[in-house]
Amino acid sequence: MIFMRFKEVALSPDSLIFGTAKYPLKYGYDLEVGRGYVVPEIKYFPRIGKDVRDEYRSITESVLKRAVDLDMRRLQLETELTYLEMGVQNLPGEITQLQKSIIERYAREYGLNVGFRVTVADIRDFGKPKHDESNYMRMMETFESVASNGADVLSIESEGGKELFNYAIIRQDVSGIVASIGQLAALDMGRLWRDIVKIANNKHVIAGGDSACAFANTAMRLAGGKRDNVIAHSLAALVRVMSASRSLIAYEEGAVGPGKDCAYENVFIKAITGYPMSMEGKSAAVAHSSLVGNIIAAACDLWSNEQTENVKLFGGYGPEVFLEMLHYDTKVMNTALETGKGKELKSLFIDSDKYVDPQSYVLAPEVVYTICKTIVKEGDVLSRTVASASEAAAMLLSDSKLALAKNEIRFLEAARIKLEEIYKNTSKVQELLLSYEPKVSKLRIRDYFDS
Amino acid sequence: MDKTDILNSIRDSIVNLDFEKSKEFTKIALQNKIDPQEIILKSIAEGMEIVGRKFEASEYFLSELIVAGEIGKEITQILEPYLKGSEIKKIGKVVIGTVSGDLHDIGKNIVSMMLEASEFKVVDLGADVPVQSFIEAVKNEKPQIVAMSALLTVTMVEMKNVIEALKQAGLRDQVKVIIGGAAVTEEFSKSIGADGYGANAVQGVRLCKGWIT
Numbered sequence: 001m002i003f004m005r006f007k008e009v010a011l012s013p014d015s016l017i018f019g020t021a022k023y024p025l026k027y028g029y030d031l032e033v034g035r036g037y038v039v040p041e042i043k044y045f046p047r048i049g050k051d052v053r054d055e056y057r058s059i060t061e062s063v064l065k066r067a068v069d070l071d072m073r074r075l076q077l078e079t080e081l082t083y084l085e086m087g088v089q090n091l092p093g094e095i096t097q098l099q100k101s102i103i104e105r106y107a108r109e110y111g112l113n114v115g116f117r118v119t120v121a122d123i124r125d126f127g128k129p130k131h132d133e134s135n136y137m138r139m140m141e142t143f144e145s146v147a148s149n150g151a152d153v154l155s156i157e158s159e160g161g162k163e164l165f166n167y168a169i170i171r172q173d174v175s176g177i178v179a180s181i182g183q184l185a186a187l188d189m190g191r192l193w194r195d196i197v198k199i200a201n202n203k204h205v206i207a208g209g210d211s212a213c214a215f216a217n218t219a220m221r222l223a224g225g226k227r228d229n230v231i232a233h234s235l236a237a238l239v240r241v242m243s244a245s246r247s248l249i250a251y252e253e254g255a256v257g258p259g260k261d262c263a264y265e266n267v268f269i270k271a272i273t274g275y276p277m278s279m280e281g282k283s284a285a286v287a288h289s290s291l292v293g294n295i296i297a298a299a300c301d302l303w304s305n306e307q308t309e310n311v312k313l314f315g316g317y318g319p320e321v322f323l324e325m326l327h328y329d330t331k332v333m334n335t336a337l338e339t340g341k342g343k344e345l346k347s348l349f350i351d352s353d354k355y356v357d358p359q360s361y362v363l364a365p366e367v368v369y370t371i372c373k374t375i376v377k378e379g380d381v382l383s384r385t386v387a388s389a390s391e392a393a394a395m396l397l398s399d400s401k402l403a404l405a406k407n408e409i410r411f412l413e414a415a416r417i418k419l420e421e422i423y424k425n426t427s428k429v430q431e432l433l434l435s436y437e438p439k440v441s442k443l444r445i446r447d448y449f450d451s
Numbered sequence: 452m453d454k455t456d457i458l459n460s461i462r463d464s465i466v467n468l469d470f471e472k473s474k475e476f477t478k479i480a481l482q483n484k485i486d487p488q489e490i491i492l493k494s495i496a497e498g499m500e501i502v503g504r505k506f507e508a509s510e511y512f513l514s515e516l517i518v519a520g521e522i523g524k525e526i527t528q529i530l531e532p533y534l535k536g537s538e539i540k541k542i543g544k545v546v547i548g549t550v551s552g553d554l555h556d557i558g559k560n561i562v563s564m565m566l567e568a569s570e571f572k573v574v575d576l577g578a579d580v581p582v583q584s585f586i587e588a589v590k591n592e593k594p595q596i597v598a599m600s601a602l603l604t605v606t607m608v609e610m611k612n613v614i615e616a617l618k619q620a621g622l623r624d625q626v627k628v629i630i631g632g633a634a635v636t637e638e639f640s641k642s643i644g645a646d647g648y649g650a651n652a653v654q655g656v657r658l659c660k661g662w663i664t
Contacts, residue, residue, distance in 0.1 A: 048605050082605060084552055166557050170564070171521075172514040218557060221633075229506070230513040230561075288633075309604065407510055441577075 004252055005379075009372045010274030013365040016267070016299050017346050018333050022274025025257060027206050028115035028152040029107035031074055033258050034276030034301040037334045040326035041076040041117070041261060041278050041302040044319035047310050052085060053098060059310050059319050060099045064106040064114075066320035070327050074113040076278075076302055077103065078155075078261070086121045086142060093145035100150025117208060118151035119260065122159045127442030131160075131188075131451065140195055147203035154200050155208040155260045160188020160448070161246075162214040164433075167440040169219055169239070172231055172411065174418045179433050181215055181242045182385030187448045189249040197254035209259035209269070209277075210250045212243030217262055220290060220359060232411040233291075234396055234404070237358035241392040244268035245375055245384035251275065261304035264292060267363050270299055271372045278302035283325050286318075292360045295353035298346045299365065303330050355401050358408065362392050370395065382426050390419040454485055458493045461526065465498030466505075468518050470525065477526050487530040495523045499568070513652065517561065520568025541572040543663040544594040548576030548585060549632075550609035555602035558632055561652045562598060569656055571663075585613045589622050596659055600632040607634045611643040627662050631655050 010022050021034025033039055042063055046055030060077065067075050079099060081092050096118055103114050120142045124132040143154055161184030168176025189210065200207035211217075216239050223236035244265040251257070257275030259266040261284070266277035277300065282293035284306030290296075297303065303326055308318040315321045336345035353360040361367060374391045378384040393416040396402060397409065404412070422429065433445050452460070457480045464473035480490055502519040505511040545566050549559045556578035563575050574592045576584055589597060597617070601607040610630050617623040630640050631649040640648035646662075649655020 045605070048608060082603075083554065084605065166560065170514055170557065170561055171518050172512065222557070229509050229511075232512055405509070407512065411512075 004254075006248065006252060006272050007376050009272055009369060009376055011271045013369045016271050016365045016368065017342055018297060018300050018349075019337050019342070021257070021270065021276035021301055023256070023276070025206065025276055028076075029103070029113055031076065031113040031115040031152075033076075033115070036337060037074075038300060038330040039074050039076055039115075039302050040072070040323060040330050041078055041304040042319055042323040042326060043078040043080060043261065043304055043307045045080070045082070045307055045309055052091070053094065055310055056095050056099055057102065059317070060102040062317050062320040063323050064102065064112070066316065066323050067112060067327075068106065068110050070324060072112070072327055075323065075327075076115040076117060076153075078117040078119060078304070080119040080307065081121050081142070083121050083123055086123050086138070090145070092118070092120070092142045093149045096146040096149040096151050103150075115152050116150060117153035117155055117258075118146040119155040119157065120146065122156055124159070125442070126160070126163050126444065126447075129444070129447070131444065131447045140199065143196055143199045144203070147199060147205045151205060153206045153208040153258065154196060155210065156192070156196065157211045157213040157260065157262070158185075158189060158192050159214040160192070161185030163442045164436055164440055165215050165218070167436070167443075169222065169231065169235075172235055174235075174238075174415050175422060175432055176436060177235075177239060178242065178382075178386055178389070178419070178422055179429050179436070181212070181239070181246050182382040183429055183433060184445075184448050185212075185215065185246045186249060186381040186385075187451070189246060190253060191451050193250045193253035193255060196250075201254075206257075207250070207255040209255045209257055209263070209266075210247050211260040211263035212247050212265055213262050215246070216240040216243040216265060217288075220264075221288065223359065225289065226291070226357065229407075232408055234358040234393070234408045234412045235415070237362045237396065238389045238392055238415060240265055240359060241268070241362055241371055242385045242389050244371070245381050245388060248272060248375070249381065258302050261302065262306060264296055264363065267296070267299045267365070267368050268372055268375070270301075271365070271368050272376060276301035278304055280304040280306045283322065283329055286322060290359075291357040292353055292363055294349045295360045295363045297329075297333070298349040298363075303333070355403070358396050358402065358404070361396060361399070361402055367392075367395055380426075382429060383423065386419055386423045386426065390416060390423060393419060452479070454483065457483060457485060458490065461490060461494035462498040462501070465495065465519050465522050465526075466501050468515055468522065470522055473522050473526055474529065477529050481529075481533060487533045490530060491527065495526055499523055513561070517564050517568070520564060524567065540570070542570045543596065543659070544572040544574065544592060545596040545598050545659060546574045546576065546585065546588045546592055546594040547598040547600075548580035549578040549600045549602075550606055550613065551579055551581050552609060553601050553603055553606035554578050555632070556600075558602070558652070559598075559600040562600070562631065562649070562655050565652050565656045566598075566659060569660060571659065582609065582612050582616045586616050586620050586622065589617065589626060590620070594626060595663060596627045596629060598629045598631070598655070598659070600630070601635060602633045604634045607632070607639065610635070610645070614644050627659075629655060629658060
């Protein structure tokens, strides 16, 4: 795959709608994504202290049985490997194989269209020389193994640049945040996705995409609810916008979607690439709260629960219960599309959330479109990161319907000045990065540039 | 500038979160032979109190409270050589870490910085800390408090292992144990025999201060 820089926005605000992508995908057991309907994507994790193989077996069985009971036609399963599972030799491949054999049986017996995504954990210790090369190799071996054992889609939530980001975000240090996302994360994404795409192509599976979970979701979690006051909610919104340029790199290296559910920046990615995307919102409250539960559904192609533990509930085990919820969520979306009411439902998703918070505001399709135009206009990732955040800050400050608190306005005004300063001097970011090295534990700048 | 102006300028630079100005005025204060203890009391302590009030009034973010704490710490470091042997007193010592198998350290870092800003000596063991490292740190550092964090439900069981290991090493009675993190609840803290639980950083630090003072 040849590196391709996106220079145009594929979808207008009007055509950016749930269920429909410019470039639909087909994989797994004839599952089509972005083809005019939304597909539930169920995600789960085993109970603590239980045998993981037994847990994955029972989760897969219960989820697929529920799908048949509900007369579902299509769904996707996602197994997100944990740090601990990655540590056991051959276990990821074994889990993948045992799940795939169950999926295959259900697809054959009941005609279900099923896709299977496996997400490999980023287990690198960035404080180690060469950013922990041996664990990088282990990650690549795991991608190969899960691809060989039945995964249809490969994904990761990569963490390059996180060590600086973690330092900067709790200080609301805009320069550090920009440097971590627009420079360090970008460099790491390039290398990582070149390798993942190679593996995906060799194994004839789909390179699905990355999530800026370590950045934008960390910021979202820190921002918390409306009464929380840890960091500015506007900062969390800007981090989401900055993350779009970072996550886009996977697709410029050859990934084709569907991007991972927890990448709320996927709205931007879908608008630019036209590829189908997975998203999560209100039905992911089981994993974490957010202020964007409806608006994020406006452009999804797969609709996910984020992650549910395999615990027994009154209505069954967690994953099967959440699959049912996703099923009914997507039924409404798909019925709206079938009956010509898709745009009305999309408007309701947007209007019910847009002015709740800066984080929801930046996910509205017309705002996304303006920001995406800024992204594709710029020539390099750092400039994209800064210019898009600057544009978002300007939009947040200028829309009077968004009732920003005084401290949010104070933050945004200062951030805008800082972003403009950085934009005029992007060549100085490398110098800036070096100034962080003595202060941030585990930060090894040179390893980013050498890899 | 007279003495009051200089002390107020240091205080205000803390309130305005201005690292450079705070250092500049501290140097001016020392050139003018202002007693370092007075700088600590009149500038740093008062500045931190104003920032704390602004945080409580939702005017400032917690992140700004952290930055103010770091400015205060930096000024104190400049003052240290001039304190003529009178050490800057710490109110207590905390050994803190994210438990084994868990790489999430941002919440732990916030608590760590807020403890430092509250005059605790903090021994930060980092993330993915094995049980034995907690035990060694308690033996060597002799803290009053052990603080553990976990974001994941699959790793929070490690907290219980640390508490059990403290018991086996005969160290449990020497320390208070506080736990926190997204995966943890008050009920869980009671079930594993921890002494306390912090739903957020502010609550956690308040609890630690309550144990010491």
